[in-house]
Amino acid sequence: DAGITQSPRHKVTETGTPVTLRCHQTENHRYMYWYRQDPGHGLRLIHYSYGVKDTDKGEVSDGYSVSRSKTEDFLLTLESATSSQTSVYFCAIRATGGEQYFGPGTRLTVT
């Protein structure tokens, strides 16, 4: 599982509140990714990081920000959660062979 954990695993929040999801890895991988998964859409890339303080946008980055102040942690923030951000969020790392390993996911419900 490449030592990836996500927290929280489940969260229910109200529209308009800020939410931060955390991804933690223990194997010092340089590249980290945030995806969301919705029925009928498969996984879509939100943001990714290629090093400490180095991040870039993915396909569906609107409404999300990220931060990476140290190698092991990659944070995803919803500044003001909306119902359209109800989803399952997966974090991943990229290994040296190019393959990605995923965390267990965070199920977020915005009411």
Next chain:
Amino acid sequence: DAKTTQPPSMDCAEGRAANLPCNHSTISGNEYVYWYRQIHSQGPQYIIHGLKNNETNEMASLIITEDRKSSTLILPHATLRDTAVYYCIVRPPPGSADGLTFGKGTHLIIQP
């Protein structure tokens, strides 16, 4: 990334080999073929990848045609736990920072 085409669903009997096809006729010369699977409600799981040669690991074998326009993932002795959605993804060489683009995949159902 090159587009891939997979059948939406397949059945396979437990204990038999499961052969999952993938077409990627627009693949570029330096693009790799990756396979992942996702078991219900879990995160995607990496299976195997290759460039042009056939590859085998403890989970599966990957057969890539000589023209590289298609590939087949082989699970040699399928078990009920192999029931999942399988994704074939074509992407740049391993050094690329790009994220993965998931299509709809193939829902493989292993029958007892």
